[in-house]
Structure formats: C-alpha cells, structure tokens
Amino acid sequence: MTSRTQQLVDTLTARIQEGVIRPGERLPTESDLVETYGVSRTVVREAIARLKAAGLIETQHGRGSFVLARPSTTGFDPAPARTRQEVLDLLDFRMGVEVEAAGLAAARRSEAGLTGLREALESFESAAGHPSAAVNADYLFHLRIALVTGNRYFADLLASLGPSMIIMPRERLRPDRPDFARIVAEHDHIYAAIRRQDAEGARAAVRVHLSNSRARLLQDEDPRA
Structure with a gap:
C-alpha cells in the first residue's frame, strides 16, 4: 500500500x-x-x-x-505531426510507450492517483461538443497515467509531446456521434483496470484504445481535420 x-x-x-x-x-x-x-x-x-x-x-x-523550472530531461522535443503518415507514426510511438506505462500505473497506483484519473475522465465526458476542452482533458488523462507510474521519465516524455499528441477529428467529438461514447468507454476500461491493479488488463485496454484510435483516423480522409 x-x-x-x-x-x-x-x-x-x-x-x-x-x-x-x-x-x-x-x-x-x-x-x-x-x-x-x-x-x-x-x-x-x-x-x-x-x-x-x-x-x-x-x-x-x-x-x-x-x-523550479525544469528543462526537458529527455532531450526529446518533437515537431507536431503534420502529415497523415506522421500522425499514424505518432500513434505507433504512443503505443510503445503508453501500454507499458498503463501496466506500471496499475501496479503502483495510489488513491490520490486514482482520484486524478477519475477527475480527468469526468472532464472529458463533460467536454462533449467542445473540441478544445475535450482534447485537453483527453491529454490530461493520458498524462496522469504516466504520472501514476511514479517514473518521471514517462511523465516527462508525454509532457514533451503536449496536447498535440491527441489527434482527434473534431466531428467525432460531437455528443451525438457514437465515436465519443466509444472513447469514453475505452477510457473507462483503462481506468477500471488500473483501479483494480490489473497490470495486464491495463496494458490490453490501452492497446485496444490506441488501436481503435488508429482505425478511427484511417476512416477519415484528413486525420488533422
């Protein structure tokens, strides 16, 4: 404990x-x-x-x-993803980092960490129809998973990416679109696995979420729209 x-x-x-x-x-x-x-x-x-x-x-x-002001400890300062291929490459990169982060978060989570994750989930749900707020809340949820690991390198890496790592077509953020409800459900599955300290379940939930994000982007002609 x-x-x-x-x-x-x-x-x-x-x-x-x-x-x-x-x-x-x-x-x-x-x-x-x-x-x-x-x-x-x-x-x-x-x-x-x-x-x-x-x-x-x-x-x-x-x-x-x-x-204190903290310079980047990773030396990692990526340019924003601009082309379709760069967007897909970014998702592949996130898969490699965030799947393991979720497993560590499940193994190490504290009650305070869970509270932060729950707050980010609720912020995302309440941001339906408000794209900028939804993107920021989505990013906050993923950043807080990294923070819950207790390993500052995960948090530093996601902090260096910033909210621009969330590539989400604005049309899909409307509350009447089924995609928004699916994203909420995927986030809930991640949170639930971390809460019950199911490391493998958390890894699987993030893998499914990011794979689905990739599939959703491929359905759109312009993933940056």
Whole structure:
C-alpha cells in the first residue's frame, strides 16, 4: 500500500507537471497542505523533502517552497505531426510507450492517483461538443497515467509531446456521434483496470484504445481535420 507521504508527493508532482503550480510559484504553506489533504505535519515535511530531492522545488528560508523550472530531461522535443503518415507514426510511438506505462500505473497506483484519473475522465465526458476542452482533458488523462507510474521519465516524455499528441477529428467529438461514447468507454476500461491493479488488463485496454484510435483516423480522409 502506498504511504500517505508518497500519495501527497504524487499529488503535488502531478500539479507541478500539469502546470497547476507553475515554475516560480510558491507551494501552499505547510498548514494549508495539512488542512487540504488531511495529513500530519510530519507527512507534509517528508513530502517536501522528497520533492526537493527530485529537483522539483527549492525551499527559501522564511519564504516557503517554490517550484523550479525544469528543462526537458529527455532531450526529446518533437515537431507536431503534420502529415497523415506522421500522425499514424505518432500513434505507433504512443503505443510503445503508453501500454507499458498503463501496466506500471496499475501496479503502483495510489488513491490520490486514482482520484486524478477519475477527475480527468469526468472532464472529458463533460467536454462533449467542445473540441478544445475535450482534447485537453483527453491529454490530461493520458498524462496522469504516466504520472501514476511514479517514473518521471514517462511523465516527462508525454509532457514533451503536449496536447498535440491527441489527434482527434473534431466531428467525432460531437455528443451525438457514437465515436465519443466509444472513447469514453475505452477510457473507462483503462481506468477500471488500473483501479483494480490489473497490470495486464491495463496494458490490453490501452492497446485496444490506441488501436481503435488508429482505425478511427484511417476512416477519415484528413486525420488533422
């Protein structure tokens, strides 16, 4: 079982990776973290120490803890996929990365991580008919799976891709289209496998989801439309 300290580390790391707390901004105070997350001061202090050790924050005496700007640790800075073949190549690349990430997420997930995944799922469902919001929520769901692995390289890699890795024809995001409901169901299957700590089931669910994404794109004359 994941400790309360690690759950808090996972939660704060996710907020930093997702840009909720930006470089240069101060973390909530120790008292605020205790109240918000219902943990002891000892847990908060240990979590802060781990974030410092990971190079995510620095503590300034008398001022608090601040998020550090993090250069890309992967050295990976891909150009956006523009042609049909590049879009399909991107999906192949994601398959290679995200299938294993889902398996690790299932094995290592915390309650805080599950909460973040559930929130991203709900954001996607509520974004039906709003393409930009749907793409951002879809990306957030996949990024949070990477964060739940506890392996920063998965998270860094998906962060370097950004929301542009979600290639989804806008017509398919209408709530009256069956494709949207299918995508919601595929996300739900991924979440369910991670929740029950079924690593092989999570890998299979992501593989099915990305294979279906590829098939949906091939049905469209222009996958970037």
